[in-house]
Amino acid sequence: MSASLRQVAERAGVSVRTVSNVVSGFALVAPETRARVQAAIDELQYRPNAAARHLRGGRSGLVALAIPEIASPYFGELAGLLVEEAEKHSWMLLVQQTGGDAEHERGLLGGVRGQVVDGLVLSPWSLSPAELRRRPDAVPVVLLGEQDADGLLDHVAVDSVAAARDATRHLIDRGRRRIAALGLQPHLENGTAARRVAGYRRALAEAGVAADPALEIAVQRLHRADGADGMRRLLDAGTPVDAVFCFSDQLALGAMQTALRAGLRIPADLAVAGFDDVEDGRYATPSLTTVSPDKTAIAREALACLADRLTGDRAAPARRIVIPYALTVRDST
Amino acid sequence: MSASLRQVAERAGVSVRTVSNVVSGFALVAPETRARVQAAIDELQYRPNAAARHLRGGRSGLVALAIPEIASPYFGELAGLLVEEAEKHSWMLLVQQTGGDAEHERGLLGGVRGQVVDGLVLSPWSLSPAELRRRPDAVPVVLLGEQDADGLLDHVAVDSVAAARDATRHLIDRGRRRIAALGLQPHLENGTAARRVAGYRRALAEAGVAADPALEIAVQRLHRADGADGMRRLLDAGTPVDAVFCFSDQLALGAMQTALRAGLRIPADLAVAGFDDVEDGRYATPSLTTVSPDKTAIAREALACLADRLTGDRAAPARRIVIPYALTVRDST
DNA sequence: AACGTGGCATGCAACGTTGCAAGCGGAGCC
DNA sequence: GGCTCCGCTTGCAACGTTGCATGCCACGTT
Numbered sequence: 001m002s003a004s005l006r007q008v009a010e011r012a013g014v015s016v017r018t019v020s021n022v023v024s025g026f027a028l029v030a031p032e033t034r035a036r037v038q039a040a041i042d043e044l045q046y047r048p049n050a051a052a053r054h055l056r057g058g059r060s061g062l063v064a065l066a067i068p069e070i071a072s073p074y075f076g077e078l079a080g081l082l083v084e085e086a087e088k089h090s091w092m093l094l095v096q097q098t099g100g101d102a103e104h105e106r107g108l109l110g111g112v113r114g115q116v117v118d119g120l121v122l123s124p125w126s127l128s129p130a131e132l133r134r135r136p137d138a139v140p141v142v143l144l145g146e147q148d149a150d151g152l153l154d155h156v157a158v159d160s161v162a163a164a165r166d167a168t169r170h171l172i173d174r175g176r177r178r179i180a181a182l183g184l185q186p187h188l189e190n191g192t193a194a195r196r197v198a199g200y201r202r203a204l205a206e207a208g209v210a211a212d213p214a215l216e217i218a219v220q221r222l223h224r225a226d227g228a229d230g231m232r233r234l235l236d237a238g239t240p241v242d243a244v245f246c247f248s249d250q251l252a253l254g255a256m257q258t259a260l261r262a263g264l265r266i267p268a269d270l271a272v273a274g275f276d277d278v279e280d281g282r283y284a285t286p287s288l289t290t291v292s293p294d295k296t297a298i299a300r301e302a303l304a305c306l307a308d309r310l311t312g313d314r315a316a317p318a319r320r321i322v323i324p325y326a327l328t329v330r331d332s333t
Numbered sequence: 334m335s336a337s338l339r340q341v342a343e344r345a346g347v348s349v350r351t352v353s354n355v356v357s358g359f360a361l362v363a364p365e366t367r368a369r370v371q372a373a374i375d376e377l378q379y380r381p382n383a384a385a386r387h388l389r390g391g392r393s394g395l396v397a398l399a400i401p402e403i404a405s406p407y408f409g410e411l412a413g414l415l416v417e418e419a420e421k422h423s424w425m426l427l428v429q430q431t432g433g434d435a436e437h438e439r440g441l442l443g444g445v446r447g448q449v450v451d452g453l454v455l456s457p458w459s460l461s462p463a464e465l466r467r468r469p470d471a472v473p474v475v476l477l478g479e480q481d482a483d484g485l486l487d488h489v490a491v492d493s494v495a496a497a498r499d500a501t502r503h504l505i506d507r508g509r510r511r512i513a514a515l516g517l518q519p520h521l522e523n524g525t526a527a528r529r530v531a532g533y534r535r536a537l538a539e540a541g542v543a544a545d546p547a548l549e550i551a552v553q554r555l556h557r558a559d560g561a562d563g564m565r566r567l568l569d570a571g572t573p574v575d576a577v578f579c580f581s582d583q584l585a586l587g588a589m590q591t592a593l594r595a596g597l598r599i600p601a602d603l604a605v606a607g608f609d610d611v612e613d614g615r616y617a618t619p620s621l622t623t624v625s626p627d628k629t630a631i632a633r634e635a636l637a638c639l640a641d642r643l644t645g646d647r648a649a650p651a652r653r654i655v656i657p658y659a660l661t662v663r664d665s666t
Numbered sequence: 667a668a669c670g671t672g673g674c675a676t677g678c679a680a681c682g683t684t685g686c687a688a689g690c691g692g693a694g695c696c
Numbered sequence: 697g698g699c700t701c702c703g704c705t706t707g708c709a710a711c712g713t714t715g716c717a718t719g720c721c722a723c724g725t726t
Contacts, residue, residue: 002448002471004681004682004683005682005683005684006682014705014706015705015706015707016682016683016684016706016707017684017705017706017707018704018705018706020682020683020684021684021704021705023683024684028703028704028705029704029705030703030704030705033704033705047448048682048683049388049448049681049682049683050387050393050448050449051384051387051388051393051448051449051681051682051683052388052681052682052683052684052711053682053683053684054383054384054387054388054683054711055382055384055385055387055388055681055682055683055710055711055712055713056682056683056684056685056710056711057683057684057711058711060383060384061449062395062427062449069413070403070409070412070413070416071406071409071410071412071413071414071612072409073404073406073409073613075409076403076404076405076406076408076409076412077404079403079404079409079428080402080403080404080430081404083403083428083429083430084430092427092429092449093427093428094395094425094426094427094428095412095416095426095427095428096416096425097413097416097417115335115380115382115383115384116383116384116394116395116425138335224612224615224616228616253613253616254616256618257616257617257618257620260618261618279404279557280406280586280613282557283557283561283586283587283590284590284617284618285589285590285593285594285617285618287590337711337712337713338712338713338714339712347675347676348675348676348677349676349677349712349713349714350675350676350677350714351674351675351676353712353713353714354674354675354714356713357714361672361673361674361675362674362675363673363674363675366674366675381712381713382711382712382713384711384712384713385681385711385712385713385714386712386713386714387681387713388680388681388682388683388711388712388713389680389681389712389713389714389715390681390713390714391681
């Protein structure tokens with residue numbers, strides 16, 4: 001056990017309160033006293049007790065990040081940026097994995113175990129908008145991704161419709177006309193996939209390219225295996241196709257593997273575009289064209305939201321923060 | 334603010350202590366009383382206060398994971414498994430990034446800010462063995478990776494010498510004779526790279542293959558970019574080479590990109606093997622042969638170590654836990 | 667009838683910290 | 697000289713929980 005304020009106080013011959021004042025750096029303390037206390041602090045290697053501060057002050061200095069899985073590259077990269085950004089706010093980041101499980105997500109919304117955290121950054125997967133809205137007020141929450149939690153919870157995301165439209169348009173500009181969309185998730189209420197399909201369809205419509213339901217491929221999750229599998233189904237069906245827009249880089253990398261193994265040349269026979277701009281895509285062969293959201297901005301804005309809620313008005317209207325993105329063109333298109 | 338034991342007690346017409354007994358599920362409580370208290374708990378949506386429990390009991394229920402960077406696939410996968418494993422111990426996982434910075438690692442060893450955690454899982458990068466040993470006793474620490482913290486800190490790792498030897502031997506068995514080693518880190522005291530070189534050299538010696546210093550390539554870090562760069566240096570030097578054993582999958586994936594762009598065929602012209610077995614390697618083209626450590630076992634053993642320290646003898650002799658691995662042969666060799 | 671026993675409930679104290687209000691001594695002012 | 701005022705320091709209380717010791721009551725035994 002480490003030294004407490006009391007022990008430091010006894011050693012320095014002052015009151016506990018004075019030591020506290022020195023530690024907080026604040027208030028009026030005579031230079032001489034301060035020096036004496038500081039000496040005692042150093043000798044005893046005093047470190048403030050987080051539990052007591054938390055109990056007294058109601059702040060733990062912890063923020064939870066709840067995501068489907070940290071092992072996924074996109075979330076890994078995001079988590080890294082969030083950890084860095086959290087440091088600037090003097091927060092530490094707690095990682096919770098939901099596995100995309102609705103039950104789990106619900107539980108976290110109700111409050112991370114025992115009110116340990118000051119705020120929650122949640123990337124929902126299976127939770128319906130209705131459930132997101134029906135939330136007991138525990139700690140402030142910021143949602144990642146476009147959710148229809150209208151006006152009730154802050155959220156931070158890129159404009160998926162616009163981004164998907166841009167990516168699809170890019171494929172059209174490259175002369176492709178049989179463009180598949182890989183990554184639909186009709187089984188989920190999660191709005192992200194739906195928005196990306198919408199953007200894809202809009203781009204086709206604007207360019208006068210015929211939409212074909214056979215080119216819209218659904219997946220269960222967003223792993224490489226799902227992309228590989230989806231691409232295999234597409235090829236096996238014999239549907240003519242000369243490009244595929246995947247709703248995540250992971251899907252795209254899986255799809256590329258299947259395509260390459262089937263003997264297709266990328267981009268000559270099949271152009272591939274992804275979404276997320278994870279590092280894997282930059283080093284894949286061929287390197288992957290992708291929608292590149294400003295992840296640093298996501299991390300910054302998400303935590304800024306929490307900070308605002310904590311210092312400012314808890315009941316202020318929810319914010320909808322739109323993050324910039326860029327289309328990063330590489331060798332796969 | 335959420336309800337406290339006192340408020341529940343008032344509502345149920347019992348003492349605070351009795352409510353506490355009900356909450357803990359423990360002790361002797363009459364069924365009728367229990368039901369009444371439970372009703373009050375539900376109505377007020379009582380949730381135990383983590384700060385108070387922490388202060389009283391000295392346990393926070395938090396464990397910190399300190400790694401160079403969470404965005405790296407290997408650490409991402411490991412973090413995911415650790416989060417899952419932590420759940421089994423009713424722990425939550427706090428992520429700290431050291432960026433491989435010695436100063437940062439030192440600070441964490443001295444105690445994660447304000448004694449918030451019950452234990453620390455640390456993957457050191459720049460810290461010398463001497464420094465690891467010179468540690469003030471704060472919380473229990475488990476090291477990931479092979480460090481020479483002899484008998485002072487528990488650690489969990491695969492046998493890098495044996496694994497590197499096996500991987501190199503595999504390349505030799507494939508008929509390769511000009512085998513490069515990519516990933517030396519002479520600027521670090523960190524022992525992992527040194528052990529992998531040792532295993533590599535031993536395999537060469539055992540097979541009577543001549544070692545060539547020109548085939549040993551140093552890198553600054555273990556990112557793809559370092560692998561790509563190292564391979565470029567190797568090719569530019571014109572040193573004959575027909576295989577490369579990389580000390581991480583990330584290095585291998587970077588190296589493969591350079592090799593493929595240089596027009597080499599993998600594995601026909603150049604066989605490539607990695608270390609870590611991250612998901613990227615499985616879906617790369619060609620898929621990557623690699624040393625596959627049992628990451629689940631790493632997570633399990635690391636947390637079991639901490640649990641033992643917390644419940645058992647804090648001063649027990651440090652353990653050195655060796656994790657099994659397998660050589661997973663894929664298309665790149 | 668007195669006594670022991672066991673089941674259940676409770677009061678007190680303490681974990682380490684900080685907000686609040688008050689205490690204390692000396693300097694400056696009338 | 698007595699007053700206020702200022703700079704510095706302090707004691708008390710409270711945050712919510714749980715370990716410990718004790719109190720109380722009913723029941724069965726002697």
